[in-house]
Every structure is written in C-alpha cells, then in structure tokens.
Amino acid sequence: MTISVAIIGSGPAGCYTADALLKSDVDVQIDVIDRLPTPFGLIRAGVAPDHQTTKKIQKKFGTTLADPSVRYFGNVDVGRDISLAELRDMYDAVVLAVGAPYDHKLGISGEDKTGVYGSASFVGWYNAHPDLRDLNPALDTKAVAVIGVGNVAIDVARVLVKDEAEMADSDLPAYAAKAIQNSPITDVYIIGRRGPIEAKFTNVELREMGKLEHCVSLVDADQLPDDVGDVDLSDRDKRLKERNLNTLKEFANSxxxxxxxxxxxxxxxxxxxxxxxxxxxxxxxxxxxxxxxxAVGTGEFFEIDCGLVIPAIGYRATPVEGAPFDERRCVVPNDDGRVDDRLYAVGWIKRGPTGVIATNRPDGEIAAKHILEDVQSGEKPGRSALKKLLAKKSIQVVDIAGWQKIEKIENESAKPQAPRLKFETVDDMLAAVNGS
Ligand SMILES: Cc1cc2nc3c(=O)[nH]c(=O)nc-3n(C[C@H](O)[C@H](O)[C@H](O)COP(=O)(O)OP(=O)(O)OC[C@H]3O[C@@H](n4cnc5c(N)ncnc54)[C@H](O)[C@@H]3O)c2cc1C
Known part of the structure; x- marks a missing residue:
C-alpha cells in the first residue's frame, strides 16, 4: 500500500525531502504542510530581495510541489490548526522541516530599547513576511550598528545603503523601500568580536560591498593581517579566507x-x-x-553613535509541541535525522541555522532513505484523513493552484524591472486565492 508522508515546512529542507522521496521507485504520497499560504520558507522571506538569482530555485521547488504524488497544504499551522500527534496518527511518517525562524539575543543591557531589531525580524520585515510586515523599525537615524560578521549582516547593510535604482530589480516591498529611502542613514557599522580571518562572509557577498553605487566600504588597515597565517583549514577554506582578506585590503584603501x-x-x-x-x-x-x-576583552572601551542596532548573530528554533527539543542547541535531537518512531527532522531544525540552501539537500536525501528503510508498506490513511480534519475545523487550505494564483498576481503586479510585488498579509493572500 502507498506510504503516506507528511512534511511540516515547505522551505528548502522540506522541498528537498519531497524531491528525494519522489526519486525513489516506492509508491509514496507526500503532503507538504506550511503555516503560510506561500511556500519556500527563507528562500522567499530570508534571501535578500536584491539576490533574485538565488531565489530562482523556487521554480524547481514549485515543480516538486506540483508533482501528482505531492499535495501542498498552505495556511495550515502545525500546533495551531493541527497537532503533531494528530499528524503522526494519520501518516506513516512525519518529517519536521520547520526551520529556526527566531533571533538569538545578544544578552547585553539595553537590548529592550526601541531601535533594536534582530536580523530575523528585520530581514522578515524587508522581505514582506506577513508576521513582520508591521515591525515598523525606527530608521530615523544616520548610523546603524549591525552586529555579526556573516552574510546576513552584509545583506542587511547592503539593503540599507542601496538606493531605489539599485533595488529596482528586487522584490523589496514598497513600504520597506519607502522607509529605507526616506531614512537619513549614511553609515552602517558591521561589527565582529573576532578578526577578519574568522569572519564568515563568502567572498562573492563581500566583494559586492565594493561595487555599490553610492556607498564605500571601509576597514582600518591596522586590523588586517598581512596574510591568513597558519590556519587549520582545508585548502578551499584557506583560499576563501585569502580572497576575503584581499577584498578587505581593497576596502582599506577606500x-x-x-x-x-x-x-x-x-x-x-x-x-x-x-x-x-x-x-x-x-x-x-x-x-x-x-x-x-x-575573543577576549582587553579592558579598552569605545562607543559608536547610532540609533539602530541589528544583531545578526544567528537564528534559533523553538520547540514543536509533541517533539523532543534540545534547549541548549535549539534543535530537535536526532540520530542522523531520526527523531522518534517514524518521526524525522531535516534542515535548520535538525542541524541548527548554518549553511546555504543546498546544505539542506543531503538532509532530505538521508530522511527519505531512513523513511523507506523504516516503513515497508503504508498502513495509515494520510491525505484523506488530513483533508477531513481540516475541513471539520474549517481551515482554508491553500493548495498548489492557490499558490500559483498568488504567484501570478504578484508577478503581474510588479513594476517593470521587478520580479514580483509581494502580498503583505495572509488575509490579502487568501482573498487573492478566493478571487476577491
Ligand atoms: C537572512 C538569510 C539570508 C539567506 N540567504 C541565503 C542565500 O543568499 N543563499 C543561500 O543559499 N542560503 C541563504 N540562506 C540560508 C537558507 O535560507 C537556509 O539554509 C534554508 O532556508 C533553511 O531551510 P529550512 O527548510 O530548514 O528552513 P526555512 O527556510 O525556514 O523553512 C521552514 C518552513 O517551515 C514553515 N513552518 C514553520 N513552523 C511551522 C509550523 N508550525 N507549521 C507549518 N509550517 C511551519 C515556515 O513557514 C517555513 O516555510 C539565508 C538565510 C537567512 C536567514
């Protein structure tokens, strides 16, 4: 009998898992559930709005979700609309792919002041995530401190300093574009506790900071070593560090x-x-x-005048009711993706918030392999039971056709150079699906 699998979360990890299951020659029925009407997780709401090439993978994942063996159940929140326990009763296997959408705290005094926004919130705001659309960050300042030396910090800085023309081919929502262009921001500080060699930027992103129309990138030459030194890294990682150091040396001459x-x-x-x-x-x-x-303190202190602080120091997950949770690592504890009897984890909820989109692909492949090893034949009703329960609870499910309607309207409403004009609220998305 057909094996029924529910995947909770339609970000990269969930979609790669569906993809891997589809590639097997076993008869599987796959239901991908997401709390938002729109699929693709951080590809839509995390990847920077001016990095559209990266977002193109949505097309491939859209094909996965439209496969005849797959159904998309958007606008269904596991925890609010249906419990994990209910899903485990209905499906032969359940995969947790819910990501790690919240900010880590800096843990310093003053963090509760107006003008402090974690990067998860700030990035969600400028990417029109419906939960964060109303963040209304206080941008009435000349200077911003972004804390953290990874690509997310660079994304935030870049979006804050690019002008309207530079963002014309992005999907930055109009409210964020207006707030950023009207703000008096002239200086953004990207701050790291450790040195340039330890920074986690990729070189493409770092170099991009040297090519901005209206902004120079600067670094104090005294903070740059002559070379990367004797680091315990693979040749590939060492070359990346060398490239980053060379880029920073160029910035030191700006x-x-x-x-x-x-x-x-x-x-x-x-x-x-x-x-x-x-x-x-x-x-x-x-x-x-x-x-x-x-990094250890030297006892020497200094201050930066700024009206906005954006900690970009990493993301964290929260517990999924009914699944175990490691409070220290903020992940679902698992053995190579196996969590419990026929319960699996993939992506950031499995490993923590590291890596790029493609890093989630092996997670999906491993989970699919485990599922097909652990479940020889389907015993549970799967999709029919889910549909029945959601109908009983009057949940408006957005299926793949509903998502395609949203996508079509977003594409057609875009300004000439832009890829899409995103809906900003769940109500508007649902109205679009209903044709109103
Ligand atoms: C700011 C930022 C920029 C990035 N830029 C890049 C980049 O340029 N290139 C790159 O390769 N990688 C980038 N990444 C990394 C990449 O986005 C992640 O590796 C990837 O999205 C993690 O996938 P995931 O599926 O685990 O989580 P997510 O992408 O977060 O997906 C989780 C999904 O689960 C859903 N969900 C959560 N809770 C529930 C629930 N209770 N019920 C139902 N559904 C639920 C969410 O709505 C979401 O759709 C970036 C990450 C961030 C944070």
Whole structure:
C-alpha cells in the first residue's frame, strides 16, 4: 500500500525531502504542510530581495510541489490548526522541516530599547513576511550598528545603503523601500568580536560591498593581517579566507568621502551595552584580542553613535509541541535525522541555522532513505484523513493552484524591472486565492 508522508515546512529542507522521496521507485504520497499560504520558507522571506538569482530555485521547488504524488497544504499551522500527534496518527511518517525562524539575543543591557531589531525580524520585515510586515523599525537615524560578521549582516547593510535604482530589480516591498529611502542613514557599522580571518562572509557577498553605487566600504588597515597565517583549514577554506582578506585590503584603501554612504567593517570589538533612554543612542563596545582562537576583552572601551542596532548573530528554533527539543542547541535531537518512531527532522531544525540552501539537500536525501528503510508498506490513511480534519475545523487550505494564483498576481503586479510585488498579509493572500 502507498506510504503516506507528511512534511511540516515547505522551505528548502522540506522541498528537498519531497524531491528525494519522489526519486525513489516506492509508491509514496507526500503532503507538504506550511503555516503560510506561500511556500519556500527563507528562500522567499530570508534571501535578500536584491539576490533574485538565488531565489530562482523556487521554480524547481514549485515543480516538486506540483508533482501528482505531492499535495501542498498552505495556511495550515502545525500546533495551531493541527497537532503533531494528530499528524503522526494519520501518516506513516512525519518529517519536521520547520526551520529556526527566531533571533538569538545578544544578552547585553539595553537590548529592550526601541531601535533594536534582530536580523530575523528585520530581514522578515524587508522581505514582506506577513508576521513582520508591521515591525515598523525606527530608521530615523544616520548610523546603524549591525552586529555579526556573516552574510546576513552584509545583506542587511547592503539593503540599507542601496538606493531605489539599485533595488529596482528586487522584490523589496514598497513600504520597506519607502522607509529605507526616506531614512537619513549614511553609515552602517558591521561589527565582529573576532578578526577578519574568522569572519564568515563568502567572498562573492563581500566583494559586492565594493561595487555599490553610492556607498564605500571601509576597514582600518591596522586590523588586517598581512596574510591568513597558519590556519587549520582545508585548502578551499584557506583560499576563501585569502580572497576575503584581499577584498578587505581593497576596502582599506577606500576614501570615506568618495560616496555619500559608508559601510565600516569593525573587527575585534565586543558589544557590551546598548546606550540611550527608551530609544537607542549608541553602542558601547570593548576591544578584543584573540587568545587560543577566542575573543577576549582587553579592558579598552569605545562607543559608536547610532540609533539602530541589528544583531545578526544567528537564528534559533523553538520547540514543536509533541517533539523532543534540545534547549541548549535549539534543535530537535536526532540520530542522523531520526527523531522518534517514524518521526524525522531535516534542515535548520535538525542541524541548527548554518549553511546555504543546498546544505539542506543531503538532509532530505538521508530522511527519505531512513523513511523507506523504516516503513515497508503504508498502513495509515494520510491525505484523506488530513483533508477531513481540516475541513471539520474549517481551515482554508491553500493548495498548489492557490499558490500559483498568488504567484501570478504578484508577478503581474510588479513594476517593470521587478520580479514580483509581494502580498503583505495572509488575509490579502487568501482573498487573492478566493478571487476577491
Ligand atoms: C537572512 C538569510 C539570508 C539567506 N540567504 C541565503 C542565500 O543568499 N543563499 C543561500 O543559499 N542560503 C541563504 N540562506 C540560508 C537558507 O535560507 C537556509 O539554509 C534554508 O532556508 C533553511 O531551510 P529550512 O527548510 O530548514 O528552513 P526555512 O527556510 O525556514 O523553512 C521552514 C518552513 O517551515 C514553515 N513552518 C514553520 N513552523 C511551522 C509550523 N508550525 N507549521 C507549518 N509550517 C511551519 C515556515 O513557514 C517555513 O516555510 C539565508 C538565510 C537567512 C536567514
């Protein structure tokens, strides 16, 4: 009998899992459930709006979701509309692919002031995630501190300093474009506790910061070593570090006043306090030095005047009711993707928030392999039971045809160079699906 699999989450990890199951020659019925009407997780709501080439993988995943063996159940929140226990009763196997959508806290004083927004919230805001559309960040400041030295920090800085023309071929929503273009921001500080060699930027993203129309990237030459030194890395990773160092050396030669805006890379600086009254007025930092690979404080402090602080220090998951949770690592504990009897985890909820979209592909392949090893033949009703329960609860499910309607309207409403004009609220998405 057909094996029924429910995948909770339609981000890369969920879609790669569906893909891997489809490639097997076993008869499987796959239902992909997402809390939002729109699929694809952080591809839609995390990847920067001006990096449309990266978002093109949505097309491939759209084909996966439209496969005759797959059904998309959008606008169904597991936890609110249906429980994990109910799904496990209905399906032969259930896969958790819910990601890690929340911010880690900095854990310093002043973090509750107006003007502090974690990157998960801020990125969700400028990507029109319906939960964050109303964040309304206080952008009435000349200077911004972005804490963290990975690609997300660079994305945030870049989106804040590009002008309207540079964002014309993006899907930045109009409310975010207006707020950013009307803001007086001229200086963005990207701050890392450790040094340039330890920074996690990829070189393509870092180099892009040297090619902005109205913004120069700057770094203090004294913070750059002559070479990457004797690092314990693969040749490939060492080459990446060398390329990053060379790019930063170019930035060290930039002139601050060549262009009206500046991104400052600040290394060896650990935030200790967010300053101000109710609203952010500055950031106090302690100079650090590296000892045995760790950043340690030197006792020397300095301040950056800024009205906005965006910690980009990593994402975290929260527990899924009915599944175990490792509070320290913020993941569902698993043995190579196996969580419990016929319950599996893939992607960021399995491994934590690291890697690129393609890093989730092996997770999907491994989960599919385990499922087909553990479940020899289907015993549970799967889709028919899910449909019945959702109908009983009057949940408006957005299926693949519904998503395609949303996508068509978004594409057709876009300005000439832009790929789409995103819907901003779930109500508007549902109205579009209903044809109203
Ligand atoms: C800001 C940012 C920028 C990035 N940029 C790039 C990039 O340029 N290139 C690149 O390769 N990688 C990029 N990445 C990494 C990439 O996005 C991740 O590797 C990937 O999205 C993780 O996949 P996932 O499926 O585990 O989680 P997610 O993509 O977060 O997907 C999880 C899905 O689960 C759904 N969900 C959550 N809870 C529930 C629930 N209770 N019920 C039903 N559904 C639920 C969510 O709505 C979501 O659709 C970026 C990440 C971030 C944060």
């Amino acid at each position: 002139k601050p006043n060549d262009k009206p805006k500046r991104v400052h890379f600040v290394f060896y600086a650990s935030p200790v306090e967010i300053l101000g009254g109710d609203k952010v007025e500055g950031l106090k930092l302690e100079r650090t030095k590296i000892e045995e690979g760790r």
